[in-house]
Each structure stands twice: as C-alpha cells, then as structure tokens.
Amino acid sequence: MNTTTSIEEIKPPITNVGVIGWLRQHLFNGIFNSIATVLILVLLIRVIPQFFQWAFIDSVWFSSGQECHQAKGACWSVITQNIRFNVFGYFPYEEQWRPLVAMIMLVGMLIYSRDWNRWNKKLGYAWIFALFVMGLLMKGGLFGLVPVESTKWSGLPLTLLLSFFGILASYPLGVVLALGRQSNMPVIKSFCVVYIEMIRGVPLITMLFMSTVMFPLFLPEGVTIDKVLRAQAAIILFTAAYIAEVVRGGLQAMDKGQYEAAESLGLNYFQMMRKIILPQALKIVIPPTVGILISAFKDTSLVVIIALYDILNTTKSILSEPEWTGFSTEAYIFIAMIYYICCFSMSQYSRRIEKQLEYKNTPPQQTS
Amino acid sequence: MAAESTHSAKTYFWNDEKTRAIIYQILTAAAVAFLGYYLISNVQSNMAKQSIASGFGFIEKEAAFEIGESLIEYSAADSYGKALLVGVLNTLKISLVGMVLTTILGTIVGVATLSKNWLLSRLGNIYVEIFQNIPVLLQLFFFYALFYETFPVPRQALNPITGVFLTNRGIDFPVPVAHPAWGYMGMAFLVACITVCLVNRWSVKRQERTGQQFPMFWAGLGILVGLPLLVWIINGAPTEMNIPELKGFNFSGGKNISPEFSALLFGLVLYTASFIAQIVRAGIQSISHGQTEAAMSIGLKPAHVLKLVIFPQALRVIVPPLTSQLLNLTKNSSLAVAIGYPDFVQVAGTTINQTGQAVEGVAMMMLVYLTFSLLTSAYMNWYNKKIAIVER
C-alpha cells in the first residue's frame, strides 16, 4: 500500500510559471508565434511613437485654421473651435443650452433605467414627464422659450433623437409583426412575411430615399411632414422588420409547454401573449435586440445622404469651410471616438445582461 | 344518468374560432387595401399636378449625364437603361471583390483572436472592437478623405512598392503588357483546375482501395501553379510590364483604381471583416474541446483533425451568418452614393433627380437589392438543408 508521506512544497519548474512562464506560453509558444511576436513588436515600435508625435507632441489645440495649416502635427482646433456647431448644428446659438439639458436628461434617465429592479410605475411616469420636458426644450413655444423649428434640430441631439425614438417606436411594431408572422391566419401571416422580407432585403438608404422623395407623394395636397419626421418614419419602419425577426427567434425558442399551460388556464390570445409568452420571449432576445439598437444608432449617420444634419454631417460642413479644409483625419477621429464610446457602452451593457441571465454566446447580429 | 349540456348546442357564428379568424383576415385585408388605394390615388393626383410622367418609358430616353467609371462602354448620349445597367455592374463589381477580400481578412482576424499568442489575439480583438463600433459611412468618409486630402498629387506620388503609386487620383499599379502568353496561361489555369478535380477523385478512390494517402494539397497547389508557369515559360517567359509613368500631370500606363472605388473597398472590407472575424471565432469555439481530444486520442495528426473533424462542423455554424454578412456588404455598397462611386443607387438617384419619377426609381432600387437578398436566402436554405446534422 502506498501511504502518503508529507511531500514538501515542490515548486513547478521555473519555465512554467511567473513572468517567464507567461512569456513562454503566451508570446513565444513555438516558432510561428515567436516570429509573429517579433514582427508585431517591430511594427508597433515603428508606428506608435510616430503617431504620438503627430497626435500629441506636435499637435495644435486651440488655434485658428491658418496656424493649423502651418503646424506639423494634428490640428485638434478643428474640433475645439467648432465644437458648438459640431454638437448642436444649426440650433440657435443662444438657445443651445436647451438641447444640452435635454440630452443630459435623456442620458441620465437611460443610465438610471439600466437597473431592472428600478422599473416600476413611478419610473414610467418619470419617463413620460421627462420626454415631455425634453420635447418642450427642443421645440420651445411655451413658458417663454423661443420656438425652434425641427429643421434646425441637428448635431448630436438629432442623432440621439432619431435612434431613441427609432427603437422606441419600432419595438412594439416589430413585436406585432413577429406575432403576425407566427399566426395561423394566412392573410395576416403573408402580409407580415412580405413586409419583413422586403424591408430586410433592401438597404436603409433606399428607405431613406423613399421617405424623402416618395412620402410627399403619398400625402394629399397641402399636407407636408417635415424632413426629420420622414427620416424618423423610415428608420422606424426599417428597424421594426429586424426587431420582428429577433422576436420571432425568441418566440420560437419558447417551450411549447408554456403555450399549452396558458391555454389550458383559459387565457385568451392577448392575455397569453401579454402575461406569459412575451415577457419570457423578449427577455431571451435582449442581447440581439441591443445589437439592433447599436446598429440603429450607427445608421442615423446615413441621414447625411438626405441632407439632414446629424453629427456626421455637421462635421462634414465644418470640413467644407476653407479655413478648416484638410483636417478630415482629426475631425473624423473625434467623431469616431464619440460613436465608439456610445456603442461600446451599449454593448457592455448587453454583455452584462447576458451574464446576468446566463446565455450561451451567440454571434452578434449586424442589421445594416 | 346522461349528462346534459347546460348551454345551448348552437354556437353563435361570431364566437366560432374559424369564423373569427376569417373575419379578422377580411378586416385586415380590407384595411390594407383601403390604405393602398388611398396612397396610390394620392400619388397619382400629386404626380399629375406636378406633371411627372409615369411608367418606365424613360428607360429609353437619353441620360445626359456622365458616369465616372464603368465596366462597359458608356457615354452621356446613351439611354437611362444603359446607365442603370452600368450602375448594376458597378454594384456587382464592388460586391464581388469586397466579398472575397472581406472573407479572407475576416477569417485571418478571427483565427488571430483565438491564437495563444497574446499579442496576436489582443490585436485581433482591438481590431474587432474598433471597426464594429464605428459607423460604416464614417469609415468610408475617412478613407475617401485619405485620398483627396492626405495623398499627394501625381507629381509627388507616394511610392510604397516599386511600380505602385498612391495619389489623390487613386492607386496606379503595373499590369503585364498584352501578350498571347497571358491568354494561354488563363486557359492553362482552367485546365489545371479541371486536372486538380480529376486527380483528387483518383486519389480518393485509390485511398479507398489501398489505404495509401496521396499528398493532394501539395500536388494540387503544384498543378495550379506549375501548369500556367510551364505555359508561360514555353511562350518565351514574357516579363514586360506596363508600368505607370508620370507624364505631365498624371500617370499613364499601368492600371488605375479610382479613389472612390478604393475608399469604398477599404471601408466595406474592413468594417464587414470585423463581424466575420467574430463569426469565425464563434464557429471554431462552438466545437467542443472533446471533439479535438477524441480525434487526437485515435491518433489523428493535427492536420487531419482539422480537416476531418473541426472544419466540417465549424463550417456548418459559420456559413449561415457569414452569408448574412456578405449580403450586408452588398447592401452597404449602396452608401457609394455618399462618396461618389457610381453604383446602382447613385445612378438611379441621378435618374430620379432628372426625370422626377421617384416611384419607379425607388422601386427599381428596391428590386435590385431584393433580388440579391432572395437569391442569397434561397442559397442559404439549400445549404442548410444539405448539411444539416441529422438528429432524432
């Protein structure tokens, strides 16, 4: 019989642990990896210092356009000197505190609503009140606020507006479409299928074009909708089709037993959906839904093409001025960072929820 | 005692399940029909008031606008129909080239994120994070700006590799001078492809019969490279290249890719590759480690483990979302209108502007992309059915 003798603490071989062990396993594991490591380090050494030189050491931060042209490094002044126009667009200069407050309120409410435990009736009322106040701030006309037409709403507020209301309105529409597609009634089912497949098969641009050139034709003479509303409608109709597909996935993933249990309790269709099926199905598909939200946020940049001034278009306008021509790189890097921060936060949030609800990893859905 | 129903045996027809369903559907159909009628009549009256023609007659009218680049002969005197065809061809061109490049890049980055090399996998992850979270249109603008702002005029062209020049007029690179040898090489390559198929079949049969393995990979590579090479040597080994040369203000000779096409290609490829990388990575990770262990325990060499066990299973998981992404690339190519590449949407947009026929124009745009989408869906359905893993 083997009895255990006390074995003193034997340490693993030195090449296996600690710094050397890590280096060996992670950087120099075999010939191919060692060569790759060396090549990458060489590349990084050549590129990074040069970039730092350009972006930070030689860069100019608060000068005019002319001084920028003479400088060697990055011209960050294109952003700092134009920040008000970049962020707020054509909104009247003195009133720009209003969209600022509205944006802060929106972001604040969103951050507060992140925790599901806080969702109750009071929060619902708070949202309604907040949206009313935001609308008031943007539109004006009451309480002594100068009225500002929606054509002047531009920059970051426009981007946030289009994405937020885009997903807010397309969500219920998408759920209805998904339910319709699952239905047994052939007429309703075919309408939903045709709608969903048609919209998913075309690029968002065609919908935006449709909204700019075709919507006016749809309306009786004399009635006009403003451009922002048209674009918003196009985004809503577009996003709804993608939400419909994602919700359909959730409905199909539901255990059949849930439907059967609900029916045997005597619940009718609407009660069953509202109380039993949808709460579960929608929860399952939160990650891909947030993916659609992220895509919708990125897609608001397409309104450049129909001459609405979201934050990307205001950047382009700045760059088209003679004083600031030639600094596209700096300006676009700045905008890219804004988008990156927003999208990254949203996907981090989605990952957190995924962990909380313990999903299997699925590849993300890109919608456009 | 027989139980008696306490409710009347007659079911009112509006409570009957089937009748209700029919009523709902009739109501829906009526609502949609009414809405459709309302919209269409508005469209017709509005178009009449603005004297906009209707129908597709404009296809034969003269287009009267130039198109920046085209795969076929085109001038402003040609019809709208021809212009639209040029647009479709341009869309196909960017889509096909883009699909090939993005699949290759995406696969490389995806495999890199799985690498044990910490630097490689970190770089891969950073790439995916950055390019996924920035709108594709912004990336297109960025690359386009590189060309017309950062790159110099032809006189001071950037010359990273001999013969390749980067300017604000695009990329110029050398191409071989026309010589019959190149034509023969093309044919030789086709013959080589057929030969490889035949040799492969022979080697599989031989392995079934005798168990001996044939190094098909190297043999195939050798044939695909060697046969055209042989033909090239036989025809005198022509090496003359048409190198772009600076003549006056611009380059002549060689081949030029426009800045619009280049920017669109870079932007689309880099953006889509970030999504493909995640798909490839998820596909490979979805194969449980036990599969690799079981394959290795039987004694299979790593190359065989990949070929016989890992790839077949990973492909099943990768191909459907991959196809979606490639379709997205095609749809995103419509953003070409923002940087001036004459794809179909851009040409159709110009047509709408000039003829005023918005309905027909938008309808054509949607039709073209719907065709791509439906073809892709049909292919995916066929593929999924064919390789589905059989279960109870």
Next chain:
Amino acid sequence: MSTEQASSQPQAKDEQPIIEIIEMHKWFDDFHVLKDINLKVMPQEKIVVCGPSGSGKSTVIRCINRLEEHQRGKIIVNGTELTRDLKNIERVRTEVGMVFQHFNLFPHLTILENLTVGPIWVRKTPKKEAEELARHYLEIVRIPEQANKYPGQISGGQQQRVAIARSLCMKPKIMLFDEPTSALDPEMIKEVLDVMVDLAREGMTMIVVSHEMGFAKTVADRVIFMDFGEIVEENDPYEFFDNPQHERTQLFLSQIL
C-alpha cells in the same frame, strides 16, 4: 499493512510493465495537481481509479495519452517514453484507446464513419477492410444495426458503446476510460458496463476512472484511491472495499457506499 502491490494474477518475473509512471508531477500554473505519482501497470491488468472530484484521477489517465502534459517525472507507455517528441506521442496514441465521459462521437459522420476514420487515416487501411473491421466491432458492442445512423439518432448508452468500438478499431493495447458511465441515465449504465466486462475478460489492459464499485469488484485487479493529487491507497478490490487502511479512503468510501 497490506502488501505493496496486490495482484490477483500470477506474474511472470521478467514481464515488463506496459505502463510505467515514475515520480510524475503536474502543475496547472501554480496549482500542484499531481504529486509524485508512481504506478506500474502490467499487461492485461485492470485497474480502477476512484477518488473525490478534483483528486486528479482524470488528469492522471489523460497524461498517459498526452492529452495533458506532465512537467516532471517519466511516463513510459509500451516502451515509448512520453516527451515533447511528436512521433512518440503519435505512436503512443495509436496504442492507447480512450473513452470519454461525454462520448465525443463526431456528429457529422455516421456511426460507421466514426469507426473507420481512425483506421483509414492513421493506419492507412483500405476502405473496405476498415468497414469490415468496424462492423466486426459493432457486433462486439452489440449494435451492428446502427451502422448507418448518426450519433444524434441513438441513445446515450448506444453512443458510449459506439465510442468504445471506435477506440477498439485502432486495435489498442491499452484502454483508458474516463468516467464512462457518469453521463448516462441509470437504465443505460448496465449495457455499457457489460461491454467493458467482456473487454476485460478478453484480456485487454484497462485503466478505468469510475465510481461503479460493482464493476470494480467484478473485474479489477487493483483499485487505486486518489485524493488531492496523490495516490493514497491501492489494493485488490476486496481488501480495498472491506478493509480500507487509510483514514481518507475510509471517509471517501463511507460517502459513496
């Protein structure tokens, strides 16, 4: 005190052990998972390894076919020492068969293809011969009629038997079993254990990590108890179960019996 190495079969004095593990240590990063393992396995010997989870019992047998790498000590399988040399590793793997807890059949191949992939690609057997071999082993594990089905279409017990047949098609000298019945529904455990008993009676060298004590009593020549990465006790099955010497062994046995 029980004898050093109890073996119920007579041993030729000069017969060489088919597996020798000498002062083997293994670390997962800083964690010392296997401590000073010494083991000699004679040809045709059946060994059952048991112990609480985390004791390292699976890790030990996974080191024998190099699914895990040991950092110190020696492992010699059928005369070949396991080192970083790839040729040695491949040779060992063709002579050692492994059956996993979760079967690990290849879902995209038929049962027959699962069995023939090894002989065709490793031993370079012609296809017809490989298929005959496969059908022969399907008979031995008693499911010849499932040859053209896919793994997803058969039950867990059948899948595990196919997994055993798949390893047998490589004609190994040693069979390793890593908790082969732990993932099976109770009514399917017997069919798998029956096959393993048949295999044992045919004379295969087997190392089985398992809690199936009935199997150990029927077939094992030795039972080894591992805890915290060490071999705590080993003995012939009857002595082991009736007369555990070590306190930890007694504790473990009281928990599972």
